[in-house]
Amino acid sequence: xxxxxxxxxxxxxxxxxxxxxxxxxxxxxxxxxxxxxxxxxxxxxxxxxxxxxxxxxxxxxxxxxxxxxxxxxxxxxxxxxxxxxxxxxxxxxxxxxxxxxxxxxxxxxxxxxxxxxxxxxxxxxxxxxxxxxxxxxxxxxxxxxxxxxxxxxxxxxxxxxxxxxxxxxxxxxxxxxxxxxxxxxxxxxxxxxxxxxxxxxxxxxxxxxxxxxxxxxxxxxxxxxxxxxxxxxxxxxxxxxxxxx
Amino acid sequence: xxxxxxxxxxxxxxxxxxxxxxxxxxxxxxxxxxxxxxxxxxxxxxxxxxxxxxxxxxxxxxxxxxxxxxxxxxxxxxxxxxxxxxxxxxxxxxxxxxxxxxxxxxxxxxxxxxxxxxxxxxxxxxxxxxxxxxxxxxxxxxxxxxxxxxxxxxxxxxxxxxxxxxxxxxxxxxxxxxxxxxxxxxxxxxxxxxxxxxxxxxxxxxxxxxxxxxxxxxxxxxxxxxxxxxxxxxxxxxxxxxxxx
DNA sequence: TGCAGGCAAATTGTCAACAATTTATGGGTA
DNA sequence: TACCCATAAATTGTTGACAATTTGCCTGCA
Numbered sequence: 001x002x003x004x005x006x007x008x009x010x011x012x013x014x015x016x017x018x019x020x021x022x023x024x025x026x027x028x029x030x031x032x033x034x035x036x037x038x039x040x041x042x043x044x045x046x047x048x049x050x051x052x053x054x055x056x057x058x059x060x061x062x063x064x065x066x067x068x069x070x071x072x073x074x075x076x077x078x079x080x081x082x083x084x085x086x087x088x089x090x091x092x093x094x095x096x097x098x099x100x101x102x103x104x105x106x107x108x109x110x111x112x113x114x115x116x117x118x119x120x121x122x123x124x125x126x127x128x129x130x131x132x133x134x135x136x137x138x139x140x141x142x143x144x145x146x147x148x149x150x151x152x153x154x155x156x157x158x159x160x161x162x163x164x165x166x167x168x169x170x171x172x173x174x175x176x177x178x179x180x181x182x183x184x185x186x187x188x189x190x191x192x193x194x195x196x197x198x199x200x201x202x203x204x205x206x207x208x209x210x211x212x213x214x215x216x217x218x219x220x221x222x223x224x225x226x227x228x229x230x231x232x233x234x235x236x237x238x239x240x241x242x243x244x245x
Numbered sequence: 246x247x248x249x250x251x252x253x254x255x256x257x258x259x260x261x262x263x264x265x266x267x268x269x270x271x272x273x274x275x276x277x278x279x280x281x282x283x284x285x286x287x288x289x290x291x292x293x294x295x296x297x298x299x300x301x302x303x304x305x306x307x308x309x310x311x312x313x314x315x316x317x318x319x320x321x322x323x324x325x326x327x328x329x330x331x332x333x334x335x336x337x338x339x340x341x342x343x344x345x346x347x348x349x350x351x352x353x354x355x356x357x358x359x360x361x362x363x364x365x366x367x368x369x370x371x372x373x374x375x376x377x378x379x380x381x382x383x384x385x386x387x388x389x390x391x392x393x394x395x396x397x398x399x400x401x402x403x404x405x406x407x408x409x410x411x412x413x414x415x416x417x418x419x420x421x422x423x424x425x426x427x428x429x430x431x432x433x434x435x436x437x438x439x440x441x442x443x444x445x446x447x448x449x450x451x452x453x454x455x456x457x458x459x460x461x462x463x464x465x466x467x468x469x470x471x472x473x474x475x476x477x478x479x480x481x482x483x484x485x486x487x488x489x490x
Numbered sequence: 491t492g493c494a495g496g497c498a499a500a501t502t503g504t505c506a507a508c509a510a511t512t513t514a515t516g517g518g519t520a
Numbered sequence: 521t522a523c524c525c526a527t528a529a530a531t532t533g534t535t536g537a538c539a540a541t542t543t544g545c546c547t548g549c550a
Binding site (some may be wrong): 018023024064067068071092095098099102103105106110159160161162165172178 | 309343347410415
């Protein structure tokens with residue numbers, strides 16, 4: 001145990017740098033990112049000691065992070081039993097996808113009313129990045145980008161509150177797909193749908209964009225199989241390839 | 246200081262009862278309720294010592310509660326400066342109301358698809374409770390009920406995730422109205438609108454219900470005045486008339 | 491072998507003392 | 521009076537030790 005491979009400040013080995021200590025938000029961000037890129041599987045036990053040594057922070061910080069992650073349904077906390085990466089139930093999965101359809105439908109409408117040509121260009125750039133990551137075989141990055149696409153759409157609506165809500169749902173979706181997603185392939189957010197949505201938005205065809213987004217989400221949900229075994233991950237390797245917040 | 250008037254277990258003075266200690270969720274619930282009923286004004290400083298003695302818990306618990314309340318935008322935390330009841334900016338207020346329109350619009354549609362006669366009856370019961378509280382002059386209870394009405398509607402949609410989101414927005418709304426609401430009267434959620442919504446739902450007229458709900462929220466938002474002084478509350482009295490969670 | 495009981499190790503929960511920072515107070519001077 | 525600076529008080533942040541609980545392991549017995 002206690003592999004002192006701290007991720008924090010891994011580059012500034014022992015210089016005179018200020019060594020800004022990680023906060024609970026930083027730990028949360030790392031865990032969230034690991035969940036998003038499927039390096040942390042649902043059901044994985046997260047001990048305080050592990051995260052302390054991995055991130056080089058005290059128990060207090062890890063403890064606070066757990067509290068916040070629980071609030072976001074990313075971990076489950078059981079008294080005297082510690083933290084476990086959450087395993088959404090099929091019922092919760094249904095609610096998450098239904099919520100995403102409602103929220104993204106509404107956000108698309110809002111975005112369409114004030115969209116600028118530059119925003120369309122930015123979306124097309126994002127599509128290009130998705131393709132690049134996919135052809136390069138960087139699965140983790142590709143998974144992250146497909147999630148970010150939906151957040152990009154949401155940002156166009158200019159509503160911070162809704163954006164935060166959708167963020168939570170994207171993380172939940174990652175857990176759900178990790179649990180119940182099709183194991184044969186890794187493609188659940190097919191790039192084609194994303195491109196079609198951007199095209200519809202560029203043409204000013206809101207209802208088409210909404211329809212495509214809706215069926216896009218329904219399709220992913222339909223591919224879920226609610227009878228699969230769980231996995232377990234190694235913590236250190238799961239957190240290792242992390243970029244700074 | 247340190248008025249040892251603990252709210253927790255106020256009835257079981259010193260009996261042999263188990264004296265279940267309050268958890269951070271309990272403290273959160275109390276603060277949220279106080280915000281909801283306008284006994285805690287935005288800008289009020291919440292010191293750890295105060296809440297410790299009021300609720301009879303240790304600093305650890307209060308600290309955890311602060312963290313969760315910050316996550317919900319109910320308090321602001323500044324390092325070394327403690328917790329303050331949040332004061333949403335006009336921009337945030339705009340986002341909150343826009344979010345409520347989006348979310349409640351979608352939830353109403355969802356609810357309409359599977360609504361049962363019994364649910365309508367329950368809604369009408371709620372309307373009656375609102376009227377009773379209003380005529381009885383129990384303003385705190387009435388304010389809470391007007392908020393609960395919207396949550397009742399949301400519950401009909403059967404989506405826990407969206408219900409939680411709306412809960413957060415209702416609390417935010419309470420802060421916003423406390424800050425910028427019309428000071429001349431106390432009526433911002435006029436009972437008439439609520440009754441009209443229920444009537445439309447009973448008649449199976451979804452779009453009417455949606456329209457009324459939409460304009461209902463727009464009306465409240467339009468009444469906001471974004472140039473008012475803040476208030477400050479006494480903590481003990483603010484938390485005193487609390488019912489158990 | 492299979493299982494119940496109990497001991498030991500590991501993990502989590504709690505608390506109090508101490509450190510760091512901010513806020514309040516009280517002269518002293520222009 | 522108004523302002524500034526130094527000191528004191530109050531509040532928040534952190535750490536470590538200790539308590540409570542769970543978990544794994546090992547023995548003993550049927």
